[in-house]
Amino acid sequence: MCKVLKVSTSGFYYWLQHPVGARELKERELVGQIKQVHKQSGSRYGSPRISFELRDRGIRASRPRVARLMRKHQIKSIVRKSYRVQTTDSNHSLSVAENHLARDFNADRPAEKWVSDLTYIRTQEGWLYLTIVLDLADRKVVGWALSETMEAEATTVAAWRMAVRNRPLSQELLFHSDRGVQYACSEFRKQLEGKSVLQSMSRKGNCSRQRGSRELLQDPENGTGISL
Template structure:
Protein backbone atom coordinates (compact mmCIF):
# COMPACT_ATOMS: atom_id res chain seq x y z
CA UNK A 1 0.00 0.00 0.00
CA UNK A 2 2.90 2.38 0.71
CA UNK A 3 4.44 1.72 -2.71
CA UNK A 4 1.05 2.33 -4.35
CA UNK A 5 0.74 5.64 -2.48
CA UNK A 6 4.17 6.72 -3.71
CA UNK A 7 3.33 5.77 -7.30
CA UNK A 8 0.11 7.75 -7.14
CA UNK A 9 1.71 10.90 -5.71
CA UNK A 10 5.17 10.93 -7.30
CA UNK A 11 4.09 13.62 -9.77
CA UNK A 12 3.42 15.90 -6.80
CA UNK A 13 6.31 15.13 -4.42
CA UNK A 14 9.83 13.77 -5.04
CA UNK A 15 10.12 9.98 -4.84
CA UNK A 16 13.10 10.24 -2.47
CA UNK A 17 11.09 12.38 -0.05
CA UNK A 18 8.07 10.05 -0.21
CA UNK A 19 10.24 6.96 0.38
CA UNK A 20 11.90 8.60 3.35
CA UNK A 21 8.57 9.76 4.82
CA UNK A 22 7.06 6.28 4.49
CA UNK A 23 10.22 4.49 5.62
CA UNK A 24 10.77 2.40 2.48
CA UNK A 25 13.80 2.12 0.22
CA UNK A 26 13.96 3.72 -3.20
CA UNK A 27 15.32 0.49 -4.68
CA UNK A 28 12.40 -1.43 -3.21
CA UNK A 29 9.94 1.04 -4.71
CA UNK A 30 11.52 0.83 -8.18
CA UNK A 31 11.55 -2.98 -8.01
CA UNK A 32 7.85 -2.93 -7.13
CA UNK A 33 7.16 -0.44 -9.92
CA UNK A 34 8.89 -2.53 -12.60
CA UNK A 35 7.50 -5.93 -11.75
CA UNK A 36 4.77 -7.49 -13.93
CA UNK A 37 1.19 -6.80 -12.88
CA UNK A 38 -0.44 -9.57 -10.90
CA UNK A 39 -3.26 -11.70 -12.25
CA UNK A 40 -5.62 -9.85 -9.90
CA UNK A 41 -4.50 -6.48 -11.28
CA UNK A 42 -5.02 -7.66 -14.84
CA UNK A 43 -8.50 -8.93 -13.94
CA UNK A 44 -9.27 -5.59 -12.30
CA UNK A 45 -8.38 -3.92 -15.60
CA UNK A 46 -10.77 -6.22 -17.48
CA UNK A 47 -13.49 -5.52 -14.93
CA UNK A 48 -12.90 -1.80 -15.19
CA UNK A 49 -13.50 -1.88 -18.95
CA UNK A 50 -16.96 -3.41 -18.40
CA UNK A 51 -17.66 -1.19 -15.40
CA UNK A 52 -16.89 1.91 -17.45
CA UNK A 53 -19.03 0.66 -20.35
CA UNK A 54 -22.01 -0.04 -18.08
CA UNK A 55 -21.68 3.25 -16.22
CA UNK A 56 -21.47 5.35 -19.38
CA UNK A 57 -24.24 3.46 -21.20
CA UNK A 58 -26.54 4.34 -18.29
CA UNK A 59 -25.61 8.01 -18.81
CA UNK A 60 -23.61 7.87 -15.55
CA UNK A 61 -26.66 7.05 -13.42
CA UNK A 62 -26.04 3.42 -12.46
CA UNK A 63 -24.87 2.72 -8.93
CA UNK A 64 -22.71 -0.19 -7.79
CA UNK A 65 -25.36 -2.89 -7.77
CA UNK A 66 -26.71 -2.29 -11.28
CA UNK A 67 -23.20 -2.03 -12.70
CA UNK A 68 -22.36 -5.30 -10.94
CA UNK A 69 -25.27 -7.07 -12.63
CA UNK A 70 -24.16 -5.70 -16.01
CA UNK A 71 -20.65 -7.05 -15.40
CA UNK A 72 -22.01 -10.47 -14.39
CA UNK A 73 -24.15 -10.50 -17.54
CA UNK A 74 -20.95 -10.15 -19.58
CA UNK A 75 -19.63 -13.37 -18.04
CA UNK A 76 -17.12 -11.81 -15.63
CA UNK A 77 -17.24 -13.22 -12.11
CA UNK A 78 -16.61 -10.89 -9.17
CA UNK A 79 -18.08 -9.71 -5.90
CA UNK A 80 -20.15 -6.60 -5.33
CA UNK A 81 -17.52 -5.08 -3.03
CA UNK A 82 -14.87 -5.39 -5.74
CA UNK A 83 -17.06 -3.41 -8.12
CA UNK A 84 -17.65 -0.86 -5.38
CA UNK A 85 -13.90 -0.47 -4.81
CA UNK A 86 -13.07 -0.10 -8.49
CA UNK A 87 -15.82 2.46 -9.04
CA UNK A 88 -14.71 4.44 -6.00
CA UNK A 89 -11.04 4.38 -7.00
CA UNK A 90 -11.87 5.58 -10.50
CA UNK A 91 -14.34 8.27 -9.52
CA UNK A 92 -17.38 6.56 -11.04
CA UNK A 93 -20.15 7.88 -8.86
CA UNK A 94 -23.84 7.83 -9.76
CA UNK A 95 -25.57 11.17 -9.79
CA UNK A 96 -27.82 11.81 -6.76
CA UNK A 97 -31.59 11.94 -7.06
CA UNK A 98 -33.28 15.30 -7.15
CA UNK A 99 -36.61 16.33 -5.76
CA UNK A 100 -39.43 16.12 -8.29
CA UNK A 101 -41.73 18.89 -9.43
CA UNK A 102 -45.09 19.63 -7.75
CA UNK A 103 -48.19 17.73 -8.83
CA UNK A 104 -51.06 19.14 -10.80
CA UNK A 105 -53.75 20.62 -8.56
CA UNK A 106 -56.43 21.12 -11.20
CA UNK A 107 -60.17 20.78 -10.59
CA UNK A 108 -61.62 17.29 -10.86
CA UNK A 109 -65.07 15.82 -11.44
CA UNK A 110 -65.96 14.38 -8.05
CA UNK A 111 -68.52 12.01 -9.57
CA UNK A 112 -65.74 10.30 -11.56
CA UNK A 113 -63.38 9.72 -8.62
CA UNK A 114 -62.89 5.98 -8.04
CA UNK A 115 -61.86 4.06 -4.94
CA UNK A 116 -58.27 2.94 -4.39
CA UNK A 117 -58.80 -0.64 -5.61
CA UNK A 118 -55.09 -1.19 -6.27
CA UNK A 119 -54.37 -0.48 -2.59
CA UNK A 120 -50.59 -0.40 -3.13
CA UNK A 121 -50.46 -3.96 -4.46
CA UNK A 122 -47.75 -3.14 -6.98
CA UNK A 123 -47.20 -6.70 -8.22
CA UNK A 124 -48.90 -8.56 -11.06
CA UNK A 125 -48.64 -12.22 -12.02
CA UNK A 126 -49.06 -11.60 -15.77
CA UNK A 127 -48.95 -8.74 -18.28
CA UNK A 128 -51.96 -6.45 -18.71
CA UNK A 129 -53.47 -7.11 -15.29
CA UNK A 130 -52.49 -3.82 -13.63
CA UNK A 131 -51.43 -0.58 -15.27
CA UNK A 132 -50.46 2.57 -13.40
CA UNK A 133 -50.45 6.04 -14.94
CA UNK A 134 -49.48 9.62 -14.21
CA UNK A 135 -47.87 12.64 -15.86
CA UNK A 136 -45.03 14.99 -15.02
CA UNK A 137 -43.50 18.28 -16.18
CA UNK A 138 -40.21 19.02 -17.94
CA UNK A 139 -38.93 22.57 -18.34
CA UNK A 140 -37.70 23.86 -21.70
CA UNK A 141 -36.79 27.33 -22.97
CA UNK A 142 -40.16 27.34 -24.75
CA UNK A 143 -42.07 26.49 -21.56
CA UNK A 144 -43.30 23.31 -19.92
CA UNK A 145 -43.55 19.96 -21.69
CA UNK A 146 -46.00 17.55 -20.07
CA UNK A 147 -45.19 13.83 -20.22
CA UNK A 148 -47.86 11.21 -19.49
CA UNK A 149 -46.99 7.53 -19.17
CA UNK A 150 -48.62 4.16 -18.52
CA UNK A 151 -46.59 1.40 -16.84
CA UNK A 152 -47.44 -2.31 -16.67
CA UNK A 153 -46.79 -3.48 -13.10
CA UNK A 154 -45.91 -7.00 -14.26
CA UNK A 155 -42.64 -5.90 -15.87
CA UNK A 156 -42.44 -2.16 -15.10
CA UNK A 157 -42.49 -1.62 -18.86
CA UNK A 158 -43.72 1.73 -20.17
CA UNK A 159 -46.48 0.56 -22.50
CA UNK A 160 -47.89 3.97 -23.39
CA UNK A 161 -46.78 7.59 -23.32
CA UNK A 162 -47.77 11.02 -24.62
CA UNK A 163 -46.10 14.45 -24.65
CA UNK A 164 -47.82 17.80 -25.12
CA UNK A 165 -47.43 21.50 -24.34
CA UNK A 166 -50.68 21.54 -22.34
CA UNK A 167 -51.87 19.32 -19.49
CA UNK A 168 -55.24 18.41 -20.93
CA UNK A 169 -57.37 15.29 -20.85
CA UNK A 170 -56.04 14.52 -24.34
CA UNK A 171 -52.53 14.15 -22.87
CA UNK A 172 -53.43 11.19 -20.65
CA UNK A 173 -55.98 9.82 -23.12
CA UNK A 174 -53.33 9.52 -25.83
CA UNK A 175 -51.00 7.66 -23.44
CA UNK A 176 -53.73 5.11 -22.69
CA UNK A 177 -54.62 4.79 -26.39
CA UNK A 178 -50.98 3.95 -27.15
CA UNK A 179 -50.93 1.34 -24.38
CA UNK A 180 -54.10 -0.32 -25.71
CA UNK A 181 -52.74 -0.23 -29.27
CA UNK A 182 -49.48 -1.83 -28.19
CA UNK A 183 -50.86 -4.47 -25.85
CA UNK A 184 -54.18 -5.24 -27.49
CA UNK A 185 -57.66 -4.85 -26.03
CA UNK A 186 -57.25 -5.61 -22.33
CA UNK A 187 -59.14 -8.30 -20.46
CA UNK A 188 -59.89 -7.70 -16.76
CA UNK A 189 -57.45 -4.79 -16.59
CA UNK A 190 -57.12 -2.48 -13.57
CA UNK A 191 -55.93 1.06 -14.37
CA UNK A 192 -54.66 3.18 -11.47
CA UNK A 193 -53.98 6.92 -11.45
CA UNK A 194 -54.34 9.94 -9.21
CA UNK A 195 -57.54 12.01 -8.95
CA UNK A 196 -56.35 14.71 -11.36
CA UNK A 197 -58.88 16.44 -13.57
CA UNK A 198 -57.37 14.77 -16.64
CA UNK A 199 -58.13 11.27 -15.30
CA UNK A 200 -61.61 12.14 -14.03
CA UNK A 201 -62.55 13.85 -17.31
CA UNK A 202 -65.47 12.55 -19.34
CA UNK A 203 -63.16 11.93 -22.31
CA UNK A 204 -60.79 9.68 -20.37
CA UNK A 205 -63.50 7.88 -18.42
CA UNK A 206 -65.39 7.12 -21.63
CA UNK A 207 -62.28 5.51 -23.14
CA UNK A 208 -61.91 3.37 -20.01
CA UNK A 209 -65.56 2.29 -20.12
CA UNK A 210 -65.45 1.51 -23.84
CA UNK A 211 -62.63 -0.98 -23.23
CA UNK A 212 -64.01 -2.47 -20.02
CA UNK A 213 -61.12 -1.17 -17.91
CA UNK A 214 -61.65 -0.99 -14.15
CA UNK A 215 -60.67 2.38 -12.69
CA UNK A 216 -58.68 2.78 -9.47
CA UNK A 217 -57.46 6.07 -8.03
CA UNK A 218 -55.11 7.15 -5.27
CA UNK A 219 -56.51 8.77 -2.20
CA UNK A 220 -56.40 12.55 -2.35
CA UNK A 221 -52.91 13.90 -1.63
CA UNK A 222 -51.36 10.47 -1.07
CA UNK A 223 -48.49 10.03 -3.55
CA UNK A 224 -47.49 6.67 -2.06
CA UNK A 225 -50.69 5.12 -3.44
CA UNK A 226 -49.02 5.38 -6.85
CA UNK A 227 -45.42 4.80 -5.75
CA UNK A 228 -44.53 2.61 -8.74
CA UNK A 229 -45.37 5.45 -11.12
CA UNK A 230 -43.52 7.95 -8.96
CA UNK A 231 -40.50 5.66 -9.17
CA UNK A 232 -40.51 5.74 -12.97
CA UNK A 233 -40.68 9.52 -13.16
CA UNK A 234 -37.98 9.81 -10.51
CA UNK A 235 -35.74 7.63 -12.68
CA UNK A 236 -36.56 9.65 -15.79
CA UNK A 237 -35.61 12.91 -14.11
CA UNK A 238 -32.58 11.68 -12.20
CA UNK A 239 -31.11 9.69 -15.04
CA UNK A 240 -31.93 12.04 -17.90
CA UNK A 241 -33.97 15.23 -17.85
CA UNK A 242 -32.83 16.91 -14.61
CA UNK A 243 -29.29 17.14 -15.96
CA UNK A 244 -30.28 18.63 -19.32
CA UNK A 245 -31.17 22.10 -20.56
CA UNK A 246 -33.65 21.86 -23.42
CA UNK A 247 -33.93 24.77 -25.85
CA UNK A 248 -37.14 23.47 -27.40
CA UNK A 249 -39.99 21.13 -26.55
CA UNK A 250 -39.04 19.03 -29.57
CA UNK A 251 -35.57 18.48 -28.12
CA UNK A 252 -37.10 17.37 -24.82
CA UNK A 253 -39.56 15.08 -26.63
CA UNK A 254 -36.73 13.41 -28.53
CA UNK A 255 -34.72 12.87 -25.36
CA UNK A 256 -37.64 11.43 -23.39
CA UNK A 257 -38.44 9.12 -26.30
CA UNK A 258 -34.81 7.98 -26.35
CA UNK A 259 -34.84 7.34 -22.60
CA UNK A 260 -38.05 5.28 -22.66
CA UNK A 261 -37.67 3.32 -25.88
CA UNK A 262 -33.90 2.91 -26.17
CA UNK A 263 -32.82 2.70 -22.53
CA UNK A 264 -35.54 2.22 -19.90
CA UNK A 265 -37.63 -0.50 -21.54
CA UNK A 266 -34.89 -2.58 -23.23
CA UNK A 267 -31.86 -1.98 -21.00
CA UNK A 268 -32.49 -0.47 -17.57
CA UNK A 269 -32.09 -3.03 -14.80
CA UNK A 270 -34.70 -3.12 -12.03
CA UNK A 271 -34.10 -4.50 -8.56
CA UNK A 272 -37.76 -5.59 -8.41
CA UNK A 273 -37.22 -7.71 -11.55
CA UNK A 274 -34.09 -9.47 -10.34
CA UNK A 275 -31.97 -6.86 -12.13
CA UNK A 276 -33.45 -7.60 -15.54
CA UNK A 277 -34.81 -4.93 -17.88
CA UNK A 278 -38.58 -4.82 -18.53
CA UNK A 279 -38.15 -6.27 -22.02
CA UNK A 280 -35.85 -9.05 -20.78
CA UNK A 281 -38.27 -9.88 -17.97
CA UNK A 282 -41.21 -10.22 -20.36
CA UNK A 283 -39.21 -12.30 -22.84
CA UNK A 284 -38.17 -14.74 -20.10
CA UNK A 285 -41.75 -14.90 -18.78
CA UNK A 286 -43.02 -15.83 -22.26
CA UNK A 287 -40.60 -18.78 -22.38
CA UNK A 288 -41.63 -20.10 -18.96
Protein backbone atom coordinates in the same frame (compact mmCIF):
# COMPACT_ATOMS: atom_id res chain seq x y z
CA MET B 1 -42.51 31.65 -73.40
CA CYS B 2 -42.40 34.29 -70.67
CA LYS B 3 -45.70 35.70 -71.96
CA VAL B 4 -47.31 32.24 -71.94
CA LEU B 5 -46.07 31.48 -68.44
CA LYS B 6 -46.96 35.00 -67.30
CA VAL B 7 -43.56 35.60 -65.70
CA SER B 8 -41.03 38.38 -66.15
CA THR B 9 -38.04 37.89 -68.41
CA SER B 10 -35.63 38.63 -65.56
CA GLY B 11 -37.41 36.15 -63.33
CA PHE B 12 -37.27 33.46 -66.01
CA TYR B 13 -33.53 33.89 -66.55
CA TYR B 14 -32.93 33.92 -62.77
CA TRP B 15 -34.77 30.59 -62.55
CA LEU B 16 -32.59 29.16 -65.33
CA GLN B 17 -29.43 30.25 -63.52
CA HIS B 18 -30.64 29.20 -60.05
CA PRO B 19 -32.65 25.99 -60.42
CA VAL B 20 -34.26 24.69 -57.24
CA GLY B 21 -32.53 21.52 -56.11
CA ALA B 22 -34.21 18.43 -54.71
CA ARG B 23 -32.93 19.22 -51.22
CA GLU B 24 -34.44 22.70 -51.25
CA LEU B 25 -37.74 21.34 -52.53
CA LYS B 26 -37.85 18.83 -49.68
CA GLU B 27 -37.08 21.59 -47.20
CA ARG B 28 -39.86 23.78 -48.59
CA GLU B 29 -42.26 20.86 -48.32
CA LEU B 30 -41.22 20.21 -44.72
CA VAL B 31 -41.61 23.88 -43.82
CA GLY B 32 -45.13 23.77 -45.22
CA GLN B 33 -45.91 20.71 -43.09
CA ILE B 34 -44.45 22.41 -40.01
CA LYS B 35 -46.59 25.48 -40.63
CA GLN B 36 -49.66 23.29 -41.01
CA VAL B 37 -49.13 21.53 -37.66
CA HIS B 38 -48.25 24.86 -36.03
CA LYS B 39 -51.45 26.45 -37.34
CA GLN B 40 -53.60 23.48 -36.29
CA SER B 41 -52.24 23.78 -32.75
CA GLY B 42 -53.30 27.41 -32.55
CA SER B 43 -49.64 28.45 -32.70
CA ARG B 44 -49.03 26.70 -29.36
CA TYR B 45 -46.76 23.85 -30.45
CA GLY B 46 -43.00 24.26 -30.36
CA SER B 47 -40.39 22.14 -32.11
CA PRO B 48 -40.61 19.13 -29.71
CA ARG B 49 -44.34 18.59 -30.16
CA ILE B 50 -44.29 19.44 -33.87
CA SER B 51 -41.56 16.86 -34.49
CA PHE B 52 -43.63 14.24 -32.65
CA GLU B 53 -46.75 15.16 -34.62
CA LEU B 54 -44.84 14.90 -37.90
CA ARG B 55 -43.49 11.51 -36.93
CA ASP B 56 -47.03 10.30 -36.15
CA ARG B 57 -47.95 11.37 -39.69
CA GLY B 58 -45.10 9.35 -41.16
CA ILE B 59 -42.86 12.36 -41.81
CA ARG B 60 -39.25 11.99 -40.69
CA ALA B 61 -37.92 15.19 -39.17
CA SER B 62 -35.69 15.42 -36.11
CA ARG B 63 -36.38 17.96 -33.40
CA PRO B 64 -33.14 19.94 -34.09
CA ARG B 65 -34.04 20.20 -37.77
CA VAL B 66 -37.59 21.32 -37.00
CA ALA B 67 -36.24 23.88 -34.51
CA ARG B 68 -33.74 25.20 -37.08
CA LEU B 69 -36.40 25.61 -39.75
CA MET B 70 -38.77 27.27 -37.29
CA ARG B 71 -36.09 29.81 -36.39
CA LYS B 72 -35.19 30.35 -40.04
CA HIS B 73 -38.80 31.02 -41.04
CA GLN B 74 -39.73 32.76 -37.78
CA ILE B 75 -42.38 30.22 -36.81
CA LYS B 76 -42.84 30.94 -33.12
CA SER B 77 -44.96 29.17 -30.54
CA ILE B 78 -47.07 30.99 -28.00
CA VAL B 79 -45.72 29.90 -24.61
CA ARG B 80 -47.31 31.07 -21.41
CA LYS B 81 -44.81 32.06 -18.76
CA SER B 82 -45.04 29.83 -15.74
CA TYR B 83 -43.03 29.84 -12.55
CA ARG B 84 -44.86 27.18 -10.57
CA VAL B 85 -46.11 24.07 -12.29
CA GLN B 86 -48.83 21.92 -10.81
CA THR B 87 -49.62 18.79 -12.78
CA THR B 88 -52.05 17.22 -10.33
CA ASP B 89 -55.27 19.18 -9.85
CA SER B 90 -57.32 17.09 -7.45
CA ASN B 91 -59.43 20.04 -6.33
CA HIS B 92 -62.40 19.33 -8.56
CA SER B 93 -65.99 18.13 -8.27
CA LEU B 94 -65.60 15.12 -10.56
CA SER B 95 -66.19 11.65 -9.16
CA VAL B 96 -63.11 9.67 -8.19
CA ALA B 97 -62.45 5.93 -8.08
CA GLU B 98 -61.52 3.84 -5.06
CA ASN B 99 -57.93 2.78 -4.50
CA HIS B 100 -58.14 -0.80 -5.75
CA LEU B 101 -54.38 -1.08 -6.27
CA ALA B 102 -53.69 -0.65 -2.53
CA ARG B 103 -49.92 -0.55 -3.16
CA ASP B 104 -49.90 -4.08 -4.57
CA PHE B 105 -47.44 -3.60 -7.42
CA ASN B 106 -47.32 -7.26 -8.41
CA ALA B 107 -48.91 -8.50 -11.64
CA ASP B 108 -48.98 -12.04 -13.04
CA ARG B 109 -49.61 -11.16 -16.67
CA PRO B 110 -49.25 -8.24 -19.09
CA ALA B 111 -52.18 -5.81 -19.18
CA GLU B 112 -53.33 -6.85 -15.70
CA LYS B 113 -52.27 -3.69 -13.86
CA TRP B 114 -51.25 -0.39 -15.37
CA VAL B 115 -50.20 2.71 -13.46
CA SER B 116 -50.04 6.17 -14.96
CA ASP B 117 -48.59 9.53 -14.06
CA LEU B 118 -48.31 13.03 -15.49
CA THR B 119 -45.15 15.00 -14.84
CA TYR B 120 -43.44 18.05 -16.34
CA ILE B 121 -40.16 18.84 -18.04
CA ARG B 122 -38.71 22.33 -18.32
CA THR B 123 -37.16 23.25 -21.68
CA GLN B 124 -35.83 26.40 -23.27
CA GLU B 125 -39.14 26.78 -25.07
CA GLY B 126 -41.27 26.36 -21.95
CA TRP B 127 -42.88 23.53 -20.01
CA LEU B 128 -43.57 20.14 -21.56
CA TYR B 129 -45.89 17.62 -19.93
CA LEU B 130 -45.04 13.93 -20.04
CA THR B 131 -47.71 11.30 -19.39
CA ILE B 132 -46.71 7.66 -19.11
CA VAL B 133 -48.56 4.37 -18.72
CA LEU B 134 -46.52 1.63 -17.08
CA ASP B 135 -47.36 -2.09 -17.09
CA LEU B 136 -46.55 -3.60 -13.70
CA ALA B 137 -46.03 -7.08 -15.17
CA ASP B 138 -42.72 -6.22 -16.85
CA ARG B 139 -42.17 -2.57 -15.82
CA LYS B 140 -42.41 -1.41 -19.42
CA VAL B 141 -43.78 1.93 -20.54
CA VAL B 142 -46.53 0.82 -22.91
CA GLY B 143 -47.93 4.28 -23.59
CA TRP B 144 -46.77 7.87 -23.33
CA ALA B 145 -47.56 11.37 -24.54
CA LEU B 146 -45.51 14.57 -24.65
CA SER B 147 -47.53 17.75 -24.73
CA GLU B 148 -47.28 21.51 -24.32
CA THR B 149 -50.69 21.57 -22.65
CA MET B 150 -52.19 19.68 -19.70
CA GLU B 151 -55.49 19.08 -21.48
CA ALA B 152 -56.67 15.47 -21.17
CA GLU B 153 -56.84 14.89 -24.93
CA ALA B 154 -53.13 15.67 -25.29
CA THR B 155 -51.96 13.93 -22.10
CA THR B 156 -53.84 11.04 -20.49
CA VAL B 157 -56.05 10.25 -23.49
CA ALA B 158 -53.12 10.22 -25.92
CA ALA B 159 -51.02 8.02 -23.61
CA TRP B 160 -53.94 5.60 -23.08
CA ARG B 161 -54.55 5.25 -26.81
CA MET B 162 -50.91 4.39 -27.41
CA ALA B 163 -50.96 1.86 -24.56
CA VAL B 164 -53.95 -0.08 -25.89
CA ARG B 165 -52.42 -0.06 -29.37
CA ASN B 166 -49.14 -1.44 -28.08
CA ARG B 167 -50.71 -3.91 -25.66
CA PRO B 168 -54.33 -4.76 -26.56
CA LEU B 169 -56.60 -5.74 -23.67
CA SER B 170 -57.78 -9.35 -23.54
CA GLN B 171 -58.76 -9.64 -19.86
CA GLU B 172 -59.72 -7.30 -17.05
CA LEU B 173 -57.29 -4.44 -16.46
CA LEU B 174 -56.77 -2.39 -13.31
CA PHE B 175 -55.76 1.16 -14.24
CA HIS B 176 -54.31 3.21 -11.38
CA SER B 177 -53.46 6.92 -11.23
CA ASP B 178 -53.73 9.90 -8.94
CA ARG B 179 -56.96 11.89 -8.57
CA GLY B 180 -55.97 14.51 -11.10
CA VAL B 181 -58.64 16.04 -13.29
CA GLN B 182 -57.00 14.58 -16.41
CA TYR B 183 -57.88 11.07 -15.15
CA ALA B 184 -61.26 11.92 -13.62
CA CYS B 185 -62.68 13.89 -16.55
CA SER B 186 -65.22 12.54 -19.01
CA GLU B 187 -62.77 12.78 -21.94
CA PHE B 188 -60.54 10.16 -20.34
CA ARG B 189 -63.26 7.98 -18.88
CA LYS B 190 -64.92 7.68 -22.27
CA GLN B 191 -61.80 5.81 -23.39
CA LEU B 192 -62.51 3.15 -20.75
CA GLU B 193 -66.16 2.65 -21.67
CA GLY B 194 -67.00 -0.71 -23.20
CA LYS B 195 -63.73 -2.20 -21.96
CA SER B 196 -63.11 -4.47 -18.98
CA VAL B 197 -61.22 -1.81 -17.05
CA LEU B 198 -61.37 -1.14 -13.30
CA GLN B 199 -60.24 2.41 -12.63
CA SER B 200 -58.28 2.99 -9.43
CA MET B 201 -57.07 6.24 -7.87
CA SER B 202 -54.76 7.12 -5.00
CA ARG B 203 -56.31 8.01 -1.69
CA LYS B 204 -56.89 11.64 -0.89
CA GLY B 205 -53.69 13.28 0.26
CA ASN B 206 -51.38 11.14 -1.87
CA CYS B 207 -51.49 13.35 -4.95
CA SER B 208 -48.72 15.65 -3.80
CA ARG B 209 -46.41 12.64 -3.56
CA GLN B 210 -47.28 11.62 -7.11
CA ARG B 211 -47.66 7.91 -6.30
CA GLY B 212 -48.01 5.23 -8.95
CA SER B 213 -45.74 5.14 -11.94
CA ARG B 214 -43.39 7.88 -10.76
CA GLU B 215 -42.81 5.99 -7.51
CA LEU B 216 -41.92 2.91 -9.52
CA LEU B 217 -39.58 4.87 -11.76
CA GLN B 218 -37.72 6.27 -8.77
CA ASP B 219 -37.42 3.12 -6.68
CA PRO B 220 -35.13 0.70 -8.57
CA GLU B 221 -33.38 -0.47 -5.38
CA ASN B 222 -36.52 -2.21 -4.13
CA GLY B 223 -36.91 -4.08 -7.38
CA THR B 224 -39.83 -2.06 -8.64
CA GLY B 225 -38.04 0.57 -10.66
CA ILE B 226 -37.31 0.68 -14.36
CA SER B 227 -34.66 2.39 -16.42
CA LEU B 228 -35.59 4.91 -19.08
